[in-house]
Amino acid sequence: MGIDMLKLLLIPYVRMKKPYAILREYRLMLDQSPEAFAKRLGIAESTLRSLENGTRRITPERAVEIEKALNGAIPRERLLPEVFGRQAA
Numbered sequence: 001m002g003i004d005m006l007k008l009l010l011i012p013y014v015r016m017k018k019p020y021a022i023l024r025e026y027r028l029m030l031d032q033s034p035e036a037f038a039k040r041l042g043i044a045e046s047t048l049r050s051l052e053n054g055t056r057r058i059t060p061e062r063a064v065e066i067e068k069a070l071n072g073a074i075p076r077e078r079l080l081p082e083v084f085g086r087q088a089a
Contacts, residue, residue, distance in 0.1 A: 019079045020058070026073065058079050
């Protein structure tokens with residue numbers, strides 16, 4: 001499945017989700033291990049686990065990094081709409 005198809009599937013599903021849930025569910029949808037996904041994001045696995053379980057907040061800077069690392073599959077507006085504004089549907 002191409003990344004564009006994943007974006008289309010992900011957009012309606014994540015509108016009401018918390019940032020940490022969006023990140024975790026996207027990783028699970030890709031069927032990637034925490035280790036592989038953390039490497040893709042360029043962060044430590046422990047950091048990913050903290051982000052996914054909500055013990056570490058996703059900062060605006062981190063949201064931009066995630067967006068870039070995933071080629072826009074999870075836009076920063078989806079992770080932090082209160083900071084970046086809501087993305088048009």
